[in-house]
Amino acid sequence: MTTPEFEKEYRELLKGLSKSEVVASHCDIHEMNILRSNDHKRVMLIDYEYASPNYRAIDIATLLMETTIDYTYPVFPYVSRSEKAKWSEEELNYFVSCYLEREAALKGEDAEKYVESERAALVYEVRKAEPLVAAMWAMWSLLLINWEQFDETKDWNLEYAQMRFDMFEEYKELSLIHICRCRRIERCRSRWSPYH
Numbered sequence: 001m002t003t004p005e006f007e008k009e010y011r012e013l014l015k016g017l018s019k020s021e022v023v024a025s026h027c028d029i030h031e032m033n034i035l036r037s038n039d040h041k042r043v044m045l046i047d048y049e050y051a052s053p054n055y056r057a058i059d060i061a062t063l064l065m066e067t068t069i070d071y072t073y074p075v076f077p078y079v080s081r082s083e084k085a086k087w088s089e090e091e092l093n094y095f096v097s098c099y100l101e102r103e104a105a106l107k108g109e110d111a112e113k114y115v116e117s118e119r120a121a122l123v124y125e126v127r128k129a130e131p132l133v134a135a136m137w138a139m140w141s142l143l144l145i146n147w148e149q150f151d152e153t154k155d156w157n158l159e160y161a162q163m164r165f166d167m168f169e170e171y172k173e174l175s176l177i178h179i180c181r182c183r184r185i186e187r188c189r190s191r192w193s194p195y196h
Contacts, residue, residue, distance in 0.1 A: 009172070010135055016128040016179075017055045025054035030066035057125035060099065061133045064092065064126065065167065076152075077159035081167075096122050127178040130171040138164030 001009075026033070027050040035044045064087050073080040087095070097115050100122060104114035141161035148154045 020055040020125045023056045029063045057129040060126045061129035127175045131168050134164050134167035
């Protein structure tokens, strides 16, 4: 894929989030940036280096993707992916429901109604955000190459960028499948619903 083709695809995917709510976002949520107290009653995020306003689905998509990456792999490039660690649709729906319950409480909304009305939209947003997150970290890795002084670090950045570009392609396909499925369900609902 050429740079202009990639940029066009990235911008098209980004348009899919244009109606999404913008929130304070950590933008780098993964297991090494989440601390839990010894009594297991508190959780704290660290490393706010990339925190910024962003679409609400970005942090969830980041967490989904990061759970598939092992940063303790003992052989160069010291990172690997695990397909077994991917979240199921049920796990994603549960996580999104918990997120929306907390959001409803913060907004003073009825949690059950709020979750029911927002869950499908947020899952849709997360699926649209996944390839964007992969692309963002691929580009980040390529930008770092110019700043690195050691060849092994430059090689790592290239390997990491390639892994993230592969994830971009993979999640882009999954995103399209999810979007088509959602649109098909909506067409069926509107066609067969007694209220339409």
